[in-house]
Amino acid sequence: MKITTHLVSSPLHTPFVTALRTATHAESLLVEISDGSVSGWGESPQVWKVTGESLAGGQACVEGPISAALNGLGPDDLTEALRRVQNAAAGNYGAKAAVDVALHDLAARRRGQTLHGFLGSTVDTVPTDVTLSAGDADALAAAGRERVADGFDVLKVKVGTGDAAADVERVRRIRSAIGPGTRLRLDANQGWTRRDAVAAIRALEDCDIELVEQPVPAADLEGMAWITDRVSTPILADESVYDVRDLVAVIRHGAADMVNVKLAKCGGLATARTLLELAREHGVGTIVGSMMECQVGVGAAAALVSAYPTSAVNDLDAAWWLAESPVTGGIRYDGSLIHLPPAPGLGVTGLSA
Template sequence: MKISTQLVSAPLHTPFVTALRTATHADSLLVSISDGDQTGWGEAPQVWKVTGESLAGAQACVEGPIASALDGLGPDDLTEALRRVQGAVQGNHGAKAAVDVALHDLAARRCGKTLHGFLGSTVDVIRTDVTLSAGDPSALAQAAIDRVSDGFDVLKVKVGTGDATADFERIRRIREAVGPAPRLRLDANQGWTRRDAVTAIRALEDAGCDVELVEQPVAAADLEGMAWITDRVSTPILADESVYGVRDLVAVIRLGAADLVNVKLAKCGGLGPARTLLDLAREHGLGTMVGSMMESHVGVGAAAALVSAYPTSAVNDLDAAWWLKEAPVTGGIRYDGPDIHLPSDPGLGVTGLTV
């Protein structure tokens, strides 16, 4: 098998603003693995403020220890290849995810199946929420109106920018602007203190803003703080940055730190680890969601295929590629408002690069 990498930087149609960063491009490493006839694709996004992994590091990891671990292995040895990828290096979850997905994509193509079909599903349309970037109340209210007019009925609002009172006003204005029907979920991206989180969430509850869930209200390592919040509010709490792998999820479960978990391929290392996390969460009564980093149709397509085969309890957070002005690849998933249409062509349906 031949492994190749390509750095891409795809411009967004609108700046993406969170408590952690402002993004104008989706910067990723695309990985391709070829058997001579078929090519599988995967993606490692660069998200400095979340995973801490760089494109240069991911590229070095893929072309170095992971490629060495796969040296001499044939394309039919998927199980052994995936085992070697996970054992090739510590950390580097984005690089592992890119190779894991590319191997799955190649295997599906060799069978003449779509990736979601290879994973055991016939569902070819899934739903996503859409994110509203952090901003002033008026701008957010208008963005919410625009997204609802685009057909989205689950809106994710970025909060946690340092002023819990201002966050409350943003959500109040959005709810007032869109009415009672759309679901609102909040993502603080670790931006609140535990006390600010409880104050803001209780205020929203008292005001009848009907918030579906609050994602990662405090720092990833502060599981005790997240458990403290979960015990004091009625709104469900979703763990995101706190959970990379099984050990993290076990800690969340033991402490009762969250009601749901957000599984992302670039955090956990690929489709195999993601399935393990989803199964573990369900077994212990936690709600589930599959999310994405700021990545393209390759990474989001893999996550969408996962959701097709492993349905989650909450509408998923897979709007990342919707933010791109144009895809860096040809083929793959297609957005129609909140509906993501999975390809009918083999694998991820990706046929090549546009850059």
């Protein structure tokens, strides 16, 4: 197998603003693994404030220890290849995810199957929410109306920007603008204190909030549990959970009602499946999320959801934000629906010209 890496930068049609960062481009490392006739693709996004992994570091990991670990394996040795990828280096979850997905994609293509078919599913559409970037109340209300008009029925609102009372007012304005028929979920991106979180969530109980994601810093599991015990709105762990060990800790602390599984956080499809199964066994709700990724990363996450249904609508709008895709082929959006391609694997045919 030949492993090739590609660094890509894709402009967004609208700046993406959260409590942690403002993004105008999606920066990713794409990994291509070829058997000489077909190629599988995977992606590792650069998100400094979440994973802390750089494109340069991911590229070095893929071209160094991971490539060395896969040396001598054939394209049909998927189980052993995935094991070697996870053991090739500490951390580097994004790099591992990119290679893991590329290996799965290659295996599916060699069998003439779609990736979701390879994972055991015939479902070719997956619904997603869409995020409203952080902003003032007027801008958020207008964006909420626009996204509903675009066909989205689940909106994710970025809060946690430093003023919990202002966050409450922004959410109220959005609910007033969009009416009662659209679901609202909040993402604080670790930006609240535990007391501000409880106060804000309680103040918004009449706004029918579906869930609140990562209200406090990732390491503060006691704080998450304190919040979860004091509000009726479900709490979703995101940055607190990377791998299986993290999810076990969340479960033991009773820190969250739900978990957001992301390929670039956990190291790929193999670990993601374990996380989803473990959460389900322990009564923890699930969604699959994305970072600022293109059709490669989001396509893999959507294929996972197709085969491993979650308990709530997933957070897979990342590629929707792209003004231009760095690849040809792959998933497409139709309002809130993601259409998985009928072509083998992820349906990606190569880099855009």
